[in-house]
Structure formats: C-alpha cells, structure tokens
Amino acid sequence: MSRKTQYAVRPAPEDRRRRARRLLLVLATFALLAGLVLWPFWRLAGQFDDLTYLQPSRLYAAPVRLYDGRAMSRDRLVRELAADGYQEDEGAEPLPGGTYRRSRNGVAVRLREFLTPEGAPGSGLLEVTFRGSRVAKVVKDGAPVAAAWLEPPLVNTFYGPDHEERRPVALAAVPDDLVAAVLAAEDDGFFRHPGVSLSGIARAAWVNFRGGEVKQGGSTLTQQLVKNLYLTHERTFVRKGQELVLALLLELRYGKPAILEAYLNEIYLGAAGGVNLLGVGAAARGFFGKDASQLELHEAATLAGIIRAPAPYSPLVHPEAAQARRDWVLHRLAALGRVDRERIERALAAPLGVAPSPVFRRRAPYFADAMAAEAERRYGIDTLEDGGFSLFSTLGWSDQRAAQKAVEDGLAAVEKAYERRSKAKGPLQAALVSLDPRTGGILAYVGGRQYGASQFDRAGRAERQAGSAFKPVVYAAAFENGRATPASFLEDSPLTVRLAGRPWRPKNDDGSFHDWVTVRTALERSYNPATARLALQVGIERVVALANDLGVEGELAPNPSVALGAAEVTPLELATVFATLAAGGIRPPVHGLVAVYDRYGKPVTGAELPERRRVLSSQTAYLLTSILQGVVDRGTGRGVRSWGVRGEVAGKTGTTNDRRDSWFVGYSPNRASAVWVGYDDNSPTRLSGARGAVPIWGRFAKAVAPAGGYPAFDQPAGIATAVIDPTTGLLATEFCPYVLTEVFRSGNVPDEVCDRHRGWSDEWAVFDDVGDAIDEAADEADRAGPRERRHPIRRWFKKVFGNDDEDEEEGRDEEGERRDEEEPPFH
Numbered sequence: 029m030s031r032k033t034q035y036a037v038r039p040a041p042e043d044r045r046r047r048a049r050r051l052l053l054v055l056a057t058f059a060l061l062a063g064l065v066l067w068p069f070w071r072l073a074g075q076f077d078d079l080t081y082l083q084p085s086r087l088y089a090a091p092v093r094l095y096d097g098r099a100m101s102r103d104r105l106v107r108e109l110a111a112d113g114y115q116e117d118e119g120a121e122p123l124p125g126g127t128y129r130r131s132r133n134g135v136a137v138r139l140r141e142f143l144t145p146e147g148a149p150g151s152g153l154l155e156v157t158f159r160g161s162r163v164a165k166v167v168k169d170g171a172p173v174a175a176a177w178l179e180p181p182l183v184n185t186f187y188g189p190d191h192e193e194r195r196p197v198a199l200a201a202v203p204d205d206l207v208a209a210v211l212a213a214e215d216d217g218f219f220r221h222p223g224v225s226l227s228g229i230a231r232a233a234w235v236n237f238r239g240g241e242v243k244q245g246g247s248t249l250t251q252q253l254v255k256n257l258y259l260t261h262e263r264t265f266v267r268k269g270q271e272l273v274l275a276l277l278l279e280l281r282y283g284k285p286a287i288l289e290a291y292l293n294e295i296y297l298g299a300a301g302g303v304n305l306l307g308v309g310a311a312a313r314g315f316f317g318k319d320a321s322q323l324e325l326h327e328a329a330t331l332a333g334i335i336r337a338p339a340p341y342s343p344l345v346h347p348e349a350a351q352a353r354r355d356w357v358l359h360r361l362a363a364l365g366r367v368d369r370e371r372i373e374r375a376l377a378a379p380l381g382v383a384p385s386p387v388f389r390r391r392a393p394y395f396a397d398a399m400a401a402e403a404e405r406r407y408g409i410d411t412l413e414d415g416g417f418s419l420f421s422t423l424g425w426s427d428q429r430a431a432q433k434a435v436e437d438g439l440a441a442v443e444k445a446y447e448r449r450s451k452a453k454g455p456l457q458a459a460l461v462s463l464d465p466r467t468g469g470i471l472a473y474v475g476g477r478q479y480g481a482s483q484f485d486r487a488g489r490a491e492r493q494a495g496s497a498f499k500p501v502v503y504a505a506a507f508e509n510g511r512a513t514p515a516s517f518l519e520d521s522p523l524t525v526r527l528a529g530r531p532w533r534p535k536n537d538d539g540s541f542h543d544w545v546t547v548r549t550a551l552e553r554s555y556n557p558a559t560a561r562l563a564l565q566v567g568i569e570r571v572v573a574l575a576n577d578l579g580v581e582g583e584l585a586p587n588p589s590v591a592l593g594a595a596e597v598t599p600l601e602l603a604t605v606f607a608t609l610a611a612g613g614i615r616p617p618v619h620g621l622v623a624v625y626d627r628y629g630k631p632v633t634g635a636e637l638p639e640r641r642r643v644l645s646s647q648t649a650y651l652l653t654s655i656l657q658g659v660v661d662r663g664t665g666r667g668v669r670s671w672g673v674r675g676e677v678a679g680k681t682g683t684t685n686d687r688r689d690s691w692f693v694g695y696s697p698n699r700a701s702a703v704w705v706g707y708d709d710n711s712p713t714r715l716s717g718a719r720g721a722v723p724i725w726g727r728f729a730k731a732v733a734p735a736g737g738y739p740a741f742d743q744p745a746g747i748a749t750a751v752i753d754p755t756t757g758l759l760a761t762e763f764c765p766y767v768l769t770e771v772f773r774s775g776n777v778p779d780e781v782c783d784r785h786r787g788w789s790d791e792w793a794v795f796d797d798v799g800d801a802i803d804e805a806a807d808e809a810d811r812a813g814p815r816e817r818r819h820p821i822r823r824w825f826k827k828v829f830g831n832d833d834e835d836e837e838e839g840r841d842e843e844g845e846r847r848d849e850e851e852p853p854f855h
Contacts, residue, residue: 082192082194082414082416083193083194083195083196083414083416083627084185084186084187084188084192084193084194084413084414084415084416085185085186085412085413085414085415085416085417085418085419086182086184086185086186086389086417086418086419087182087183087184087185087186087396087399087419087421088180088181088182088183088418088419088420088421089180089181089182089183089392089421089423089424089425089428090145090180090420090421090422090423090424090425090469090622091144091145091177091178091179091180091181092105092108092177092178093175093176093177093178094154094156094163094166094175094176094177094178095163095166095174095175095176096163096164096165096166096174097162097163098162098163099161099162099734099735100158100161100162100163101158101160101161102130102133102134102135102156102158104426105135105156106128106130106135108178108181108425108426109128109135109137109178111181111425111429112178112179112181112182113126113317113385113386114126114127114128114137114317114385115127115128115317115383115385116128116129116130117129122138123136123137123138123153124138124318124322124324125138125139125140125318125319125321125322126138126140126316126317126318126319126322126383126385127317127318127383133157133158133159133164134155134156134157134158135155135156135158136153136154136155136156137153137154137156137178138152138153138154138322139151139152139153139154139178139179140179140313140318140319140322141319141321142179142180143418143625143629144177144180144420145180145420145622145623146623147623147625147629147631150177150179151319152168152169153168153169153170154166154167154168154176154178155167155168161735180420181391181425182389182391183389183391183392183395183396183421183423183425183428184389184390184391184392184393184395184396184399185303185387185388185389185390186396186400186412186413186414186415186417187303187388187413187414188413188414189413190304191302191303191304191388192303192304192306192414193300193303193304193305193306193310193314193387193388194293194294194306194307194309194310195307195309195310195312195313195320196293196307196309197292197293197307197308197309197319197320197321198289199285199288199289199292201320201321202289202292202308202320202321203320203321203323203328205323205324205325205328205329205367206292206308206320206323206328206331206332207288207292208328208361208366208367209325209328209329209331209332209357209361210249210291210292210308210331210332210335211249212332212357212360212361212364212366213332213333213335213336213357213360214249214252214332214335214336215248215249216364217248218248218249218250218284218288219284221248222276222279223248223250223251223275223276223278223279223280224248224250224251224272224275224276225248248275249287249288249291250275250278250279250287250291251272251275252291252295253278253287253290253291253294253295254274254275254278256294256295256296257290257294258274292307292308292320293306293307293308293309294306294307295307295308295335296338297310297311297314297331297334297335297338298311298314298334298338298339298341298342298344299338299342300314300315300344300384300387301314301384301386301387301388302388303387303388305387308320308323308331310387311331311334312327312331313385313387314384314385314387315327315330315331315343315344315382315384316381316382316383316384316385317383317384317385318385324375324378325358325367325371325372325374325375326354326358326374326375326376326378326380326381327381329354329355329357329358329361329375330343330350330351330353330354330357330380332357333350333353333354333356333357334350334353336353341353343380343382344382344384347380347382350380351380354380355376358372358375358376359372390479391425391428392423392428392432392473393479393483394473394474394475394476394479394483394485394487394488395421395423395428395470395473395475395620397475397483397485398473398475398485398487398488398620399419399421399620399621400412402619402620402621403417403419403621403624405635406619406621406634406635407621407624407632407633407634407635408634409624409632415626415627416626416627417624417625417626417627417632418624418625418629419621419623419624420621420622420623420624420625421470421620421621421622422464422467422469422470422471422619422620422621422622423470423471423472423473423620424471424472424732426732427462427471427472427732428472428473428474430472430727430728430731430732431460431462431472431473431474431728432474433727433731434460434724434725434727434728434731435458435459435460435474435477435724436477437727438458438705438723438724438727439455439456439457439458439477439705439724441723442456442705442715442719442720442723443456446713446714446715446719447713447714447715450707450711450713451711452707452708452709452711453707453708453709453711454482454707454708454709455477455478455481456477456705456706456707456713457476457477457482457486457705457706457707457708458474458476458477458486458703458704458705458721458724459474459475459476459486459487459490459599459702459703459704460472460473460474460487460599460701460702460703460704460724460725460728461473461474461487461488461599461600461603461701461702462603462699462700462701462702462728462732463603463604463607463616463618463699463700463701464607464616464698464699465607465608465610465611465616465695465697465698465699465700466611466616466698467616468604468607468616468617468618468619468637468640469619469620469622470618470619470620471699471732472701472728472732473487473488473620474487475487475488475489482708484708486599486704486708487598487599487600488598488599488600489598490598490599490704490708491582491596491597491598492596492597492598492684492688492689492704492706493593493594493595493596493597493684493685493688493689494593494595494596494597494602494682494684494689494691495592495593495682495683495684495689495691495717496554496556496592496593496664496680496681496682496683496691496717497593497602497680497681497682497691497692497693497717498575498590498591498592498593498595498597498602498682499551499554499559499591499592499593499680500551500605500606500609500652500656500680501571501574501575501578501605502559502562502563502566502571502591503547503551503559503562503652503655504574504578504609504644504648504649504652505563505566505567505570505571505574506547506562506565506566507647507648507651507652507773508574508644508645508648509566509570510776511562511565511566512547512562513547513651513770513772513773513776514546514547514548514651514654514655514770514771514772515546515547515548515752515754515757515770515772515778516546516547516757517544517545517546517547517757518544518545518546518547518550518555518558518559518561518562519543519544519557519558519561520536520541520542520543520544520545520550520555520557520558521541521543521557522535522541522557523557523560523561525560525564525588527587527588527589532588532589534556534557534560534588534589534592535556535557536555536556536557537556537683541557542555542558545558546754546757547562547655548655548658548770550562551655551656551658551659551663551680552655552658552659552662552663552664553663553664554663554664554680554681556592559591559592560588560591560592562591563588563590563591564588564591568586568587568588568590568591569586571586571590571591572584572585572586572590574643574644575590575595575605577615577643577644578604578605578608578609578615578643578644579601579602579603579604579605579607579608579615579618580595580597580601580602580604580605581601582595582596582597582598582601593682593684599702599703599704600618600702602691602693602702603693603700603701603702604616604618604700605693606679606680606693606694606695606700606702607695607700608643608644608649609644609649609652609653609656609678609695609700610653610678610695610696610697610698610699610700611640611649612646612649612650612742612744613642613643613644613645613646613648613649614640614641614642614643615640615641615642615643616640617637617638617639617640619637621634646744646745646746647744647746647747647773647774648773649744650741650743650744650747650771651747651771651772651773653678653741654678654771656678656679656680657676657677657678657741659678659679659680659681660677660678660679660694664680664681664717664718665679665680665681665692665694665717665718665722667718667722667723667726668692668694668722668725668726668729670726671723671726671727671729671730672730673726673729673730673733673737673738674733674736674737674738675696675733675734675736675737675738675739675740676696676697676738676739676740676741677694677695677696677729677738678694678695678696678741679692679693679694679695679725680692680693680694681716681717681718681721681722682717682721683715683716683717686712687712687713687714687715687716687720688706688707688710688711688712688713689704689705689706690704690705690706690713690715690716690717690719690720690721691703691704691705691717691721692717692718692721692722692724692725694725694729696738696739696741697738697739697740697741697742698734698738698739699729699732699738701725701728701729703721703722703724703725703728704721705720705721705724706720746773746774747771747772747773747774748771748772748773748774748777749769749770749771749772750769750770750772750777750778751767751768751769751770752767752768752769752770752778752782753766753767753782753784753785754766754767754768755784756782756783756784757778758778758780758781758782758783759778759779759780759781759782760782761781761782761785763785764782764784764785765785
C-alpha cells in the first residue's frame with residue numbers, strides 16, 4: 029500500500045478532536061443523568077445521622093441519694109428499686125445488671141446506665157450497709173464512697189404518634205456476643221459484601237421469577253437498614269431497585285461500623301407495654317430489664333432471633349417459640365465458630381430469663397403536663413415528642429406515690445361518709461401540691477382524681493375561692509405594719525360595709541358573734557367579722573399587694589370580701605404563699621425542672637430561676653406561724669393530729685360559701701402542702717375544710733413525715749416572749765387564774781400589768797359576780813396551747829369547788845360544725 033493510501037485512511041486531526049469532544053459530551057451527559065438520578069439518593073443518605081438518633085423525651089423524678097447516716101431502711105431501699113423496675117436476684121455471683129440482692133444488713137444492686145441531673149453518667153455495683161433504719165456504709169465498685177445516686181425514677185415518656193421506644197447505644201458498648209448473634213442470624217457475610225449480596229440477589233431473583241412476583245429480597249443487613257429508614261415495606265421491583273442503590277451509597281458514604289451501629293439501634297424488635305421497641309437498647313430494657321451492655325449470651329441470642337419475625341418470636345407472648353429460635357441462633361453461632369462450644373452449651377441450658385422493665389411510664393401525668401409547659405417556658409422546647417430530651421425534676425417519687433394514694437383514699441372516704449347523694453355532674457375532685465420552702469422545688473403534684481377521665485390540671489390551673497385559707501395574708505399585713513400583735517384584741521361583732529351601694533355584712537358561719545377576742549383566737553377559730561375589721565384597719569390594697577408578693581399571681585380586686593377568701597387562687601399559688609411563711613418570709617422560686625439534656629447528652633441552656641426574695645420580715649412570719657400552729661393543735665385544723673402527724677406543723681383550713689371549696693394548707697420548715705376538694709362544676713358539697721381537705725392532708729403528711737416527726741421552726745432574732753393574761757393581753761400576775769406565754773416582736777411586749785385580778789377577795793368576786801369572765805378565761809386557755817399553764821391559785825379553786833369547765837359551751841369551728849374530735853376521722 030502506498031504512503032498516500034495510508035494517509036488517506038487516517039483521520040485528520042480535526043476529526044480526532046471532533047470525536048473526542050463528542051465522547052466527552054456523551055460522558056458528561058451520562059454523568060449528569062447519573063447525578064440527577066443518584067443525587068436524591070445521596071441526599072437521602074445524608075439524613076442518616078438524624079434518623080438514627082430519634083428517641084422519646086423522658087421526665088425523671090429526683091434520684092435518691094445514699095450517704096452515711098441517711099435515714100433509710102433496707103426495706104425502703106428495696107421498694108425504691110422495685111418501683112424502678114429492678115428485679116431481685118438470688119443466684120450466684122456476679123450480680124446481673126438491673127438486679128439487686130438482699131443480705132441480713134444490706135442490699136447490693138447492679139445499677140443500669142443512667143444520666144444524673146449533674147450530667148455525669150451513673151452505673152456500677154452499689155453495696156449499701158444499714159444500721160437499724162439508717163445507712164451505715166456505701167460502697168461503689170468495691171471502694172467506699174461518701175455518697176452515691178440511685179437511678180432516677182422514670183416518671184413520664186413523651187412519644188411521637190408512632191409510640192416508638194429507642195435507647196441508642198454506641199457500638200463500642202454492645203457486647204461482642206450480641207454483634208455475633210445478630211450477624212449469625214441475619215447476615216454472616218456483612219463485613220465481606222459492599223452493601224448488597226450478589227449471591228443473595230441471584231437466589232432471590234430465581235425464587236421471584238418462578239413465583240411471578242417479589243417474594244424474597246435476599247436482603248443484607250445494610251438493605252434491611254435502608255428499608256427501615258427510608259422506604260416502604262411493599263414488595264415491588266422498583267422499590268427493590270431503590271433499596272439496592274441506597275445500600276451501596278450508604279456503605280460508600282459511612283462505612284461498616286456506622287451502619288452496624290445504626291442497624292442495632294433501629295431494627296424493629298416487637299412491642300412491650302403498648303410501645304414499639306426499636307433497637308437492642310430498648311429491647312434489652314423491655315424484655316430483660318437491663319442495658320444492652322449487660323446482656324448475657326443466651327439473652328443476646330434471644331434478641332437476634334426476634335429480628336426475623338418479632339411477633340411470632342416475642343419472648344413475652346410466645347416464650348416457647350422464642351426459646352426455640354434462640355437455640356437455633358446459638359447452634360448457628362457454633363457452626364460459624366464464633367463462640368466456643370462450652371459457652372454455647374451453658375447458654376442452651378439457661379432459661380429464657382424474661383424479666384421485663386416497663387419502658388413506657390405515665391406515673392404522674394398532671395405533673396408531666398406541667399413540666400412540658402415549664403420546658404417550653406424556661407428552655408424554649410416547644411415539643412418533647414421524639415425529641416430525645418432528658419428532663420430532671422424535683423419530684424420525690426415516694427412523695428408522689430403518697431400524694432396520689434392520699435387523694436384516692438381520702439376522696440373515697442368522704443364520699444362514703446358525706447357525699448353519697450351529690451347531684452354534681454362529675455365526681456368529687458381534689459388537688460394536692462407539696463413544695464420545698466427552701467428551694468421552691470415541687471415535691472408532689474396531683475391535679476385531679478383520674479387523668480384518663482379528665483386532663484384538666486386542678487393543681488396549677490383551677491382558680492377557686494380560697495375561703496378562710498386566705499386569712500393569714502390579712503394577719504401578716506397587720507403584723508408587718510405594726511397594726512396588731514398576737515395578743516391584741518379584735519371585735520367580733522356585727523359589721524356593715526357599703527359595697528357598690530349594697531350592704532356587706534360578714535358573719536360567722538353559725539351566725540354567732542364573740543365580742544372581743546385576741547388576734548390569736550380570731551385566727552385559730554377563723555372568726556369572720558374580726559378578720560374583716562382588721563383588714564379594713566390595715567387597708568385592703570395592702571392586703572392585696574402582700575398576697576401578690578407572697579405568691580398569688582392572679583389579679584385580685586381590692587374589695588373587703590377579699591379578706592375572707594373571695595379571691596380566686598390555684599392550689600399551687602396558695603401553696604407558694606404558705607411556703608413563703610415556712611421559709612421565714614422569703615419567697616422561693618417555684619419550679620419543677622432542675623436540668624435538661626438533649627439527645628446527645630449535652631445540657632440545654634434555660635432561663636435562670638428568679639432569686640429567692642424576701643417579701644415578709646422573719647419576725648412577722650414567725651408570729652403568724654406561731655398562731656397557725658395553734659390552728660393545728662386546737663383550732664379548726666386540729667383533725668390533722670388524729671392522723672398521727674407529729675412535730676411542729678402550722679396550717680389553715682378554708683371553706684367557701686355553700687361549702688363549694690374545701691381547703692387545708694399546712695407547712696413545716698421543710699415542706700408546705702396545699703389540698704383542695706370540690707366539684708369541677710362548682711356544685712355545693714357537705715364538706716368543710718376540716719371534713720374534706722384535712723383528712724387528705726393528714727394522710728399525706730403522715731406518709732412523708734421525717735423520722736422523728738417534723739422539725740421545729742427556728743425563732744429569728746427580734747422575737748421576745750412574755751407571760752400574759754389571755755383575758756386582758758397584759759402581763760400576768762400571781763393572781764391571774766390563767767396565763768400563757770405569748771410571742772411578740774421585740775419592742776411590742778406589753779409593759780402594763782394585768783389589773784383585773786388583784787387578790788383573794790377580788791378573785792372570789794370574779795367568781796361571784798362575773799362568772800362569765802372566768803368561763804372566757806378558760807375558753808382562752810383551751811386555745812392557748814402548749815405554752816399555757818394553769819395558775820397554782822386556780823388549781824386550788826378547782827380542787828375545792830370542782831371542775832368549773834364542765835359547763836363550758838361547746839365551741840364551733842369556722843364552718844359551724846362541732847369540733848373535729850367529735851367527728852371520727854376517716855381512717
């Protein structure tokens with residue numbers, strides 16, 4: 029061939045360039061089309077991180093803190109553990125996770141993993157030794173410690189609409205036995221394929237071709253994850269193609285360890301307690317009551333066996349099928365050589381060992397709703413559902429149980445005794461709130477009788493008239509402004525005030541009046557005209573302003589009727605008022621949340637609580653507390669003592685018109701609790717505060733009382749005491765028949781000596797001509813309490829002339845009912 033011919037068949041340089049450009053254009057077009065097709069899948073795979081960490085938010089009660097010397101018995105610790113889902117174990121060492129064991133003088137518990145309110149993780153072996161009813165020694169993981177936390181009790185779980193329970197675990201925390209069992213059961217070639225198994229696809233394709241439809245998927249573990257995260261469960265060729273593409277892209281983008289961790293946290297493992305269990309962490313809690321990191325070989329094989337068919341192999345519903353499937357997984361592990369034969373034999377011989385721990389909790393629903401609102405208000409969290417937040421609260425779980433039982437039993441008792449024929453549209457309701465006066469933390473919170481029937485929160489949202497429970501505010505204003513002392517006299521007689529052109533005539537419930545009485549007597553016996561007069565002297569505007577400072581958030585009309593409890597308040601507000609008195613006049617910031625963490629365990633920054641604020645002098649708070657102690661010891665609230673409540677307690681009853689609302693609010697230095705009883709439709713009841721609220725309060729106060737009873741109130745500086753004659757309010761002499769020790773603000777102690785009783789002849793004249801004065805003195809003495817003492821001369825008269833108290837007129841409380849000791853308590 030000639031050179032010319034050879035050159036003729038070669039493409040010209042221009043042709044070569046043209047062909048190259050065409051090839052590049054084709055390749056670019058193909059890349060663009062491929063990118064357009066694959067980009068949505070790549071972007072979908074990018075959502076992998078968010079999808080694999082979805083979990084419900086959880087609300088926890090305050091954890092129990094154990095330390096040397098703490099008042100707690102062995103049996104109480106066992107109750108706390110059992111209430112939180114821990115199981116008793118009497119087997120050999122080592123103690124399995126999520127279990128406890130009792131000894132003669134102690135308890136050993138293998139704690140599950142948990143987060144503390146301080147953000148530090150907790151777990152390990154805790155050994156507690158007791159000496160009587162106190163903790164003697166605390167040992168953590170073999171070493172003595174000053175203090176240790178128990179796992180905080182789960183109070184509420186906030187699920188999304190699908191009710192999916194997740195407890196994500198890191199791959200490093202998953203036992204090797206669990207990883208081996210899952211791979212043996214589902215994908216033993218996981219670490220060898222690129223996300224899809226060609227042999228599996230070929231096998232499935234042949235089955236599907238013969239059947240004419242998609243019957244088998246040949247899915248790898250990665251494909252199962254893709255299907256659960258991104259796709260539907262329909263069996264079509266298109267969906268199968270999407271699954272293959274996403275599986276390849278997921279492996280390319282994230283790698284094997286991340287995919288395996290996501291699979292273990294997202295795989296569906298059945299249901300327990302009405303929620304769906306996703307992931308081995310949730311399933312370990314739901315089926316075995318322990319963390320995934322604490323699973324033993326036979327338990328790991330059980331979970332791995334469930335994956336193929338969670339319903340038929342559920343260890344809760346079909347234990348025989350679950351055990352058979354477990355044994356298959358164990359034999360598979362042996363065949364693959366992943367576990368030695370000796371361990372396999374021990375696992376095959378082990379019982380199924382199901383010990384479920386409730387994963388869904390709604391144990392204080394009214395409180396949970398209130399805390400959801402607080403989380404939004406203070407932390408900016410608009411929804412808790414599937415948010416993965418951990419909320420730590422001030423709620424005492426043992427306190428909450430006692431409160432719920434007190435409400436349940438108390439309502440049943442009063443209905444049986446008094447409310448059998450009520451015509452109200454709904455059932456009798458109650459609310460109970462208990463606060464720590466020192467911090468403002470909510471210790472117990474009951475918003476109604478049955479949450480399933482009514483979600484309305486009566487503790488924090490129901491505004492009801494306070495009745496006489498509001499009166500301490502009036503007396504606090506009078507003490508604070510120097511208008512009165514506990515020994516001052518008030519006139520309890522008919523009173524008329526013009527309101528909007530209409531007369532207002534306050535009277536006592538039984539229609540009686542008591543002339544001149546001391547401030548102590550007026551408040552202990554809850555006399556209405558005397559209190560109204562004092563409020564008018566102080567100024568209604570000052571009373572309203574002080575009520576707002578003490579804790580009443582709502583707007584109060586400055587009408588005289590406010591002094592007698594016409595003001596509408598919530599139980600939470602009224603509890604705050606009395607908590608301020610308990611704290612010596614310092615208003616605590618009422619709250620329920622102490623810390624919030626996000627799904628990654630990082631703290632969520634929230635608005636700081638207000639500082640504790642002094643709104644009342646400590647001297648005024650102490651004077652008022654002294655009188656309110658008398659309410660409990662001998663006044664309208666004395667029924668509290670019939671429940672066995674010991675120690676120093678102060679409080680006040682309250683009853684509104686037609687007995688529509690029954691109240692008792694009481695406090696000690698370490699607790700202030702309010703109880704309300706009534707009907708939602710404001711129907712009248714037959715219940716006074718003493719009948720309706722006091723029995724519930726007494727039940728609760730007895731159940732949560734400290735060992736040895738409630739502590740004493742500290743007397744602040746600026747308080748003095750003096751022995752006075754209760755009929756004159758003046759300093760007592762040796763001739764006064766009755767005397768009592770009264771408290772005063774320093775500088776307000778009487779400086780005059782009683783001149784009513786001057787000698788033997790005068791004392792006899794009092795008996796002969798003014799017998800009623802003696803009766804009144806005896807009446808005052810009955811109210812005076814533990815500081816009162818009978819004068820020696822008076823004891824001599826009693827010895828000679830007999831018991832002059834026998835003809836004493838029976839007193840009545842503020843509701844016109846006979847004294848509470850004449851009414852049997854509802855035990």
